[in-house]
Amino acid sequence: MKNEDLVKQLTSPSKNSRLEKFGKTITFLCLALIVFIVAMILLFVAQKGLATFFVNKVSLIEFLFSGNWSPSEGKFGALPMIFGSFVVTLLSALVATPFAIGAAIFMTEISPKGAKFLQPAIELLVGIPSVVYGFIGLQVVVPFVRFIFGGTGFGILSGTFVLFVMILPTVTF
Secondary structure, three states, X not given: OHHHHHHHHHHOOOHHXXXXXXXXXXXXXXXXXXXXXXXXXXXXXXXXXXXXXXXXXXXXHHHHHOOOEEHHHOEEOXXXXXXXXXXXXXXXXXXXXXXXXXXXXXXXXXXXXXXXXXXXXXXXXXXXXXXXXXXXXXXXXXHHHHHHHOOOOOOHHHHHHHXXXXXXXXXXX
């Protein structure tokens, strides 16, 4: 009799195993909901973006390789924006890499005590959202570039400065 009770007790699900199954089920349902929401967002963005080419009849070749951007006239040439994005990214990476490598070498080899101060500052900079960097760029960097070099201040130089500061902490780690 005791053996049967022991076998029954050992093979029956315990409270902890039922809670674990419940937790796994809730986790799976939350994960499925997140995947569904992300898929719907991607579908919405693709639908609206592709409608430009299929419904509004904008040529993909003209969009990618034309420099004429005039939506009021039905001309959508994105080449200058695409080229500008690549140039800003390349320049900021070229400028940030030596600074980041220098900071990393300084913190690990030259002054490990200095790393106690620099490490939290770099970690703080990593956590700042890109929207904040963009806002600071518009409010500080663009007027500074406009004051020093003239023009509107909106351009490759301002974008390079902002992206440099933005990627420096990430490249340093």
